[in-house]
Amino acid sequence: MKLSLSPEERELQAEVRDFLAAECPRHEDVPHQLDERIAYLRGWQARCYERGYVGRSWPAEFGGGGRPPAEQIIVDQELAAAGAPEFPNIVGLDVLGPSLLAFGNDEQRREHVAKILSGEEIWCQGFSEPEAGSDLASLRTVAVDKGDHFLVSGQKTWTSWGQFASHCGVLARTDEGEKKHHGISLLIMDMDSPGLEVRPMTQITGHAEFVELFLDEVAVPKENLLGERGQGWAITMYTLGHERGTAALPRQVRLRTWLDRLVSEAAEREVDGAALLDGETTQVELARAMIGIEVLRHHAYRTVGEFLKGGAVGEDSSTVKLLSAEAEQLLTSTALDVLGPTLFDGDPERRAANEFWYETYLYSRAASVYGGSQQIQRGIIADRILKLPVS
Amino acid sequence: MDLELTDEQKLLSGSVETLLERSGGDRGEVWEKIVEFGGLMVDPEALGAVELCLIARNLGAHLAAIPYLGSAAARYAIQAVDEPPAGFAALAEVPAAVAIAFLEPGGGWTAETLTTRLTGGSLAGEKCAVEAAGAEELLVVCRDDEEPVLALVPADAAGVELTAQDSIDTSLPLSRLSLAAVAVGSDRLLSGAAATAAIERLEAIGGLLAAAEASGAAATMLALATEYAGQRRQFGRTIGSNQALRHILAEMYVSESASWSSILYSAAALDDDAAEARQSASITKAFTTRASREIAHGAMQVFGGIAFTEEHDAHRYLRRINLRGSQFGDAEHHERLLGRALATSVKRVANA
Numbered sequence: 001m002k003l004s005l006s007p008e009e010r011e012l013q014a015e016v017r018d019f020l021a022a023e024c025p026r027h028e029d030v031p032h033q034l035d036e037r038i039a040y041l042r043g044w045q046a047r048c049y050e051r052g053y054v055g056r057s058w059p060a061e062f063g064g065g066g067r068p069p070a071e072q073i074i075v076d077q078e079l080a081a082a083g084a085p086e087f088p089n090i091v092g093l094d095v096l097g098p099s100l101l102a103f104g105n106d107e108q109r110r111e112h113v114a115k116i117l118s119g120e121e122i123w124c125q126g127f128s129e130p131e132a133g134s135d136l137a138s139l140r141t142v143a144v145d146k147g148d149h150f151l152v153s154g155q156k157t158w159t160s161w162g163q164f165a166s167h168c169g170v171l172a173r174t175d176e177g178e179k180k181h182h183g184i185s186l187l188i189m190d191m192d193s194p195g196l197e198v199r200p201m202t203q204i205t206g207h208a209e210f211v212e213l214f215l216d217e218v219a220v221p222k223e224n225l226l227g228e229r230g231q232g233w234a235i236t237m238y239t240l241g242h243e244r245g246t247a248a249l250p251r252q253v254r255l256r257t258w259l260d261r262l263v264s265e266a267a268e269r270e271v272d273g274a275a276l277l278d279g280e281t282t283q284v285e286l287a288r289a290m291i292g293i294e295v296l297r298h299h300a301y302r303t304v305g306e307f308l309k310g311g312a313v314g315e316d317s318s319t320v321k322l323l324s325a326e327a328e329q330l331l332t333s334t335a336l337d338v339l340g341p342t343l344f345d346g347d348p349e350r351r352a353a354n355e356f357w358y359e360t361y362l363y364s365r366a367a368s369v370y371g372g373s374q375q376i377q378r379g380i381i382a383d384r385i386l387k388l389p390v391s
Numbered sequence: 392m393d394l395e396l397t398d399e400q401k402l403l404s405g406s407v408e409t410l411l412e413r414s415g416g417d418r419g420e421v422w423e424k425i426v427e428f429g430g431l432m433v434d435p436e437a438l439g440a441v442e443l444c445l446i447a448r449n450l451g452a453h454l455a456a457i458p459y460l461g462s463a464a465a466r467y468a469i470q471a472v473d474e475p476p477a478g479f480a481a482l483a484e485v486p487a488a489v490a491i492a493f494l495e496p497g498g499g500w501t502a503e504t505l506t507t508r509l510t511g512g513s514l515a516g517e518k519c520a521v522e523a524a525g526a527e528e529l530l531v532v533c534r535d536d537e538e539p540v541l542a543l544v545p546a547d548a549a550g551v552e553l554t555a556q557d558s559i560d561t562s563l564p565l566s567r568l569s570l571a572a573v574a575v576g577s578d579r580l581l582s583g584a585a586a587t588a589a590i591e592r593l594e595a596i597g598g599l600l601a602a603a604e605a606s607g608a609a610a611t612m613l614a615l616a617t618e619y620a621g622q623r624r625q626f627g628r629t630i631g632s633n634q635a636l637r638h639i640l641a642e643m644y645v646s647e648s649a650s651w652s653s654i655l656y657s658a659a660a661l662d663d664d665a666a667e668a669r670q671s672a673s674i675t676k677a678f679t680t681r682a683s684r685e686i687a688h689g690a691m692q693v694f695g696g697i698a699f700t701e702e703h704d705a706h707r708y709l710r711r712i713n714l715r716g717s718q719f720g721d722a723e724h725h726e727r728l729l730g731r732a733l734a735t736s737v738k739r740v741a742n743a
Contacts, residue, residue: 002393003659267737277737283730287677290729294674298656299649302394319645378641379634386617386640388631 003301009074016075019051020082030085034208038122038164041088045119053079054093055117058101063114069308073249080253091160092116092123094247096169099186099239103227108188112167126156126170126189126213127236134376136171137181137233141215143172150174150187150225151217158370162198162211165191170215171232184232188224195219205362240371244317248300248324255293255331258360262286262335265353269342282338289334292327299323315384318377325367325374332357332364394655396445404445411453422457422525426486430459433466433483440596440658443467444603448651451607451715454707456562458488458525460600460718465489465530468541468593469581478543478579482528490526490546491597492518492568493719500720502590507533507570509540514550514575518568520718523553529568532590539590541581548573560714562707592661595672598719599658602679605715606650608708609686613643615704616690636693643689646682653678670732677725680716687712 005013025044031037048054056072058064065071087093097116100109115121132139141154152172162168168189177183189196195218200208227235263286266277276282303316335357336343343354368374382388396404410428414421425431430446432438438446443463450459466489469479482489495506496519507516516533523529523546531542544551550573558565581589617640620631630636657675660668687709691698698705716722 003656003663003665263733264737267734277734280727280730283734284723284726285730286733287726287729290733291674291678291726294671295649295653295678298394298671298675299652301656302652305393305395308393316648319648322642322645323649375638378638381641381644382631382637386637386644387621388617388637388640389621389629391628391632 005074009070012071013074013078016053016078017082019053020078020084023047024079024082024084027083035164038088038161041085042119042122044085045087045089048079048087049118054087055097055113058097058113058117059109062101062109063117073246073304073308076250077253080250081257083254083257087119088161088164089116089119089122091125091165092121092167094243095125095239096123096167098242099169099226099235102238103186103231103235107223108226112188121167122161122165124159124162124165124168124191124211126159126168126215128158129155130157134373136236137184139171139173139184141170141172143174143185143187143220145174146219148222150220150222152187152189152215152220153217154215156213156215157201158210159213160210162191162213163200163208167191168213169226170220171236174229177230181233183230185229186226186232186235187220188226189218189220193218193220203363204365205359241315241317244321244324244371246304248296248320249304251324252293252297252300252327255296255327258335259286259290259293259331262289262331262338262357266338269339271341276338276340276342285334285338289327289331292323292330296320296323296327315380318372318380318385321371322374322377328364328367332361336361394652394659396441396655400442400445403442404449407446407449408452411449411455416453416455418456418525421455422459422488425455425457425459431462431466431486433463433470435470435662438463439662440467440599441655441662443596444599444654444658447600447603448607448610448654451604451609451711452611454562454608454611454704454711458490458522460597460604460715461491461522461526461530462487462489464491464593464597464600465528467596468530468589471592472581472585472589475585476578476581478576479541479581482543487527488525489528489530489543490521490523491593492521492529492531493597494518494520496567500594500724502532502534502539502594505532505534505539507531509533509535509542509575509580512575512577512580514542514544514570514573516570518570519556519565520558521553521566521568522563523566523568524564530593531568531570532593535582538582539586541586541589541593542575543579544570544573544575550574558714560707560710562711563714591669594719595657595661595669598672598676598725599654599661601715601718602650602676602683603654603658605683605712606647606654606679608711608715609643609650609683610647612687612690612705612708613640613647616640616643616693620693630693639689639692643686646686650675650679650682670729673720673725673728676720677722677729680722680725683712684709684716 031040052065053075056065056067056075057069060066100112129139143150143152168191170187170189171184172187173183174185175183195216197214199212201210201212202208267275269276300320303320410424414424466482469475496517526546529544529546531544533540533542550571552569553566556565556567620636621629623630653675657671660671691705694705697703
């Protein structure tokens with residue numbers, strides 16, 4: 001059991017803090033317009049990669065840093081604490097890059113891993129379909145074997161950053177299996193492929209971060225098969241678990257910065273002549289939001305232990321995902337409750353701050369749905385941890 | 392950043408579990424065995440907060456009714472004191488059971504507002520909710536004219552009167568304590584900065600041990616309810632195959648697992664003397680208190696009517712969880728503390 005950082009880890013932390021103090025983009029530095037925004041953020045990711053802050057624990061022979069996973073967690077927490085904007089290749093870094101490392105062949109790794117880390121390649125995921133959301137294994141996209149290539153047809157949805165992506169990890173049925181999650185393969189698709197159409201969708205936040213993909217006999221060479229044919233489901237479960245298990249540590253740091261911001265605003269804003277923060281109910285509501293975030297931190301520290309030792313993130317990633325979404329949603333609802341009437345006083349100076357809270361709140365509604373909904377996570381716990389019967 | 396238990400810690404927990412399973416539940420026998428096992432050897436080299444919490448969790452899981460919480464908390468609180476007075480130092484040598492006398496009638500879990508007074512070596516005041524059964528020593532949290540004081544009083548000292556009071560958990564009887572001009576020698580008094588620090592440490596470890604016991608009891612309820620849901624059949628199927636119950640049980644698992652993570656984190660922080668240790672203990676106590684109760688309620692819902700009968704064990708766990716939840720500050724107490732700390736953490740424009 002070890003809570004404190006080693007001297008080397010402390011040194012790294014200080015180094016990252018110095019870098020971020022000098023170079024971390026402020027909110028107003030990041031362009032609003034989406035194309036400019038992505039271009040800017042690619043530059044930011046590339047700068048961080050050059051410093052060794054992206055893929056720090058990925059194998060050095062493929063362009064990673066070759067350092068212990070704990071160092072990447074320290075870096076990610078510092079980025080979150082500084083309020084750094086998220087990297088544009090988040091799907092490549094959190095989901096498909098780890099899949100390539102774990103299941104890809106050396107040629108695929110040499111081709112893509114360094115570019116995923118630098119942001120030269122942006123990856124998106126073609127997993128969900130209009131008729132296959134929580135029930136992902138019932139997906140209908142098919143990949144027909146044509147000898148040296150597959151012809152892929154179907155429709156994908158909720159594909160984040162699809163309009164900017166160079167590559168997509170597509171789940172498609174290559175074979176009819178005994179069970180529905182057999183016969184699914186993961187294919188690396190070039191986003192410039194003929195037959196691929198991208199249609200942006202606008203979210204409740206007003207942004208168009210994700211797209212629908214329409215695939216009409218898109219040719220994918222067989223060397224772009226990731227892992228074995230029919231291994232797609234296993235790869236997806238591995239990588240989604242990986243994402244759920246490790247994303248929570250930087251996430252809780254980001255939530256904590258939001259809480260601190262909320263506390264500061266509650267100190268500045270007044271209703272009926274008294275600072276919001278002076279109300280005992282307000283203080284208790286803020287405390288409850290803090291407890292959610294801090295317990296998430298404690299729990300993530302415990303469950304990440306296996307991963308730090310080089311093992312896989314186990315079923316407990318579902319508990320982390322549940323706590324993470326709950327903490328985020330409690331915080332954002334608390335923000336609206338605490339700020340109360342001050343959100344509606346029309347003060348032009350508060351407009352940006354108010355919009356931040358509205359957007360954060362609206363965005364948080366996705367947290368209990370994406371990456372496997374809360375109900376799916378509870379089902380996983382009931383099946384695999386509690387081993388409850390199905391009939 | 393590693394909260395995994397060491398092999399030694401796993402072995403310790405397993406041994407305590409075996410000991411409890413074998414000793415049947417006789418109060419005196421369990422206490423004797425825990426003492427024999429070395430359960431009171433509080434020392435950074437032997438048992439720190441993490442180890443004490445492991446023991447407390449097992450006690451909660453088996454509903455052991457022994458004076459462990461106070462005995463362990465008192466020793467842990469004092470263990471950090473530099474050159475403690477002889478009376479306190481002796482606790483490291485003898486396995487005396489200690490009860491904590493903190494709460495006062497009409498008061499809360501705040502040392503600053505205690506009214507029990509030490510005047511010229513004489514102690515006077517009223518305490519309540521003292522887990523006095525089997526205790527040989529009373530660790531009284533009180534004040535002199537200026538600051539908090541810790542007094543170690545033999546339970547049979549002249550002027551000490553213990554009267555049984557009501558409690559939600561009758562397996563752990565509580566007492567009112569009346570202190571009428573009890574003479575306390577200077578070797579049994581701790582005052583000044585050392586007392587303030589020891590009381591803060593007592594509050595933190597007491598809350599964590601209570602939380603660990605509650606989480607242990609909750610873990611047993613979860614296990615029993617999970618087992619029951621896998622066997623009980625209604626409508627031609629096991630009730631555990633119904634999504635409504637599966638999700639209740641899954642939520643109980645998450646709450647239980649998170650409680651235990653938080654207890655381990657805060658115990659490790661306390662052992663490390665981390666700056667965040669006190670606040671972290673508050674967070675853990677608030678969370679675990681609410682979580683353990685919810686787990687107990689969920690389990691009773693899974694059991695259905697049978698858990699409403701006296702012969703079923705559910706109410707025993709429920710009662711223990713509520714008692715431990717109340718000690719060293721309930722959830723609301725800690726939420727108010729944490730809220731006030733947040734409010735004072737920001738620079739106030741008005742005060743600038």
